[in-house]
Amino acid sequence: MSEWLELELAHRLAPVRAPERLWYLVQTPGPLPNRPRRPVKTVLLLAAAAAASVWLAAAWRPEATNVRTISLSANPVESHIACRACHAD
Amino acid sequence: MVLEGSERELVEACRRGEREAFRALFEIYRDRVYSIALRFSGDETAAMDIAQDTFLKLFASIHQFRGDAAFQTWIYRLVVNSCFDHKRRTRRLVPLATGFLSTLRASADSLADLLRSEVRTSVRTAVDRLSPALRMVIVLRYTEALSYEEIAGVLGCSQGTVASRLNRAHKALGRRLSHLANEGNRHV
DSSP states (O other), X not given: OOHHHHHHHHHHXXXXXXXXXXXXXXXXXXXXXXXXXXXXXXXXXXXXXXXXXXXXXXXXXXXXXOHHHHHHSSOHXXXXXXXXXXXOO | OOOOHHHHHHHHHHHTTOHHHHHHHHHHHHHHHHHHHHHHHOOHHHHHHHHHHHHHHHHHHGGGOOSSSOHHHHHHHHHHHHHHHHHHHOOOXXXXXXXXXXXXXXXXXXXXXXXXXXXXXXXXXHHHTSOHHHHHXXXXXXXXXXXXXXXXXXXXXXXXXXXXXXXXXXXXXXXHTHHHHHHHHHHO
16 A cells, blocks of 8 residues: 555544533433434425426326317317318418 | 453443543543544534444443453444444435535635645545445544554454455555545655
């Protein structure tokens, strides 16, 4: 192993002083105060919302643009509109 | 019992439930426990969690300490187990993001600061990417300066296994940090 790596590891992994509040935590076990909330739930929620949006966008078909739907309707006025959608004047 | 005189008295006092003895024992080992936790997890919040867990286990089970190993070895085993437990409980979603965020947080007032920050981040990321077993051997070796024999005692494996894991860890780190080694040689 290179001497450079040996020195770098010894330097970067050197021991540190423990924060003073560690004793307080040991005396009063429980969740750490001011602990940053884990983002797992948020990420899952966002992923579910994104998936739902994509599914809704793919599933949504505006009826007005569906020519076949209009042409099959019983209303002759709407059938006329449907024909004009394909056959220009 | 493999204990120094004052430490033996402290352990006995802890067994009797003397609060001052717990505090004294805590003061002796707090930095060592926290350092291992921090260097293993790479995260201050996780390190506090691990250190808290270790001392709670220590105080709850000190009456089980039989004295057939050094007391220090026993404490090291507790913190090592807490580190592995914590690792199993929590899975980082994006491990590499840590390095990126550290770079963003780092002071970049000058080119030298930037280079130092890059080296620190690269070493941290390379250590983080080691498997827990290899990372723990590296931490015990470089943070606590334990001998092969002591590491083997803590991990409950042979010295040959310790040597093999260290060798594999060094090779992996050497590969991942080779670009920095070249940089370092150029600047020396």
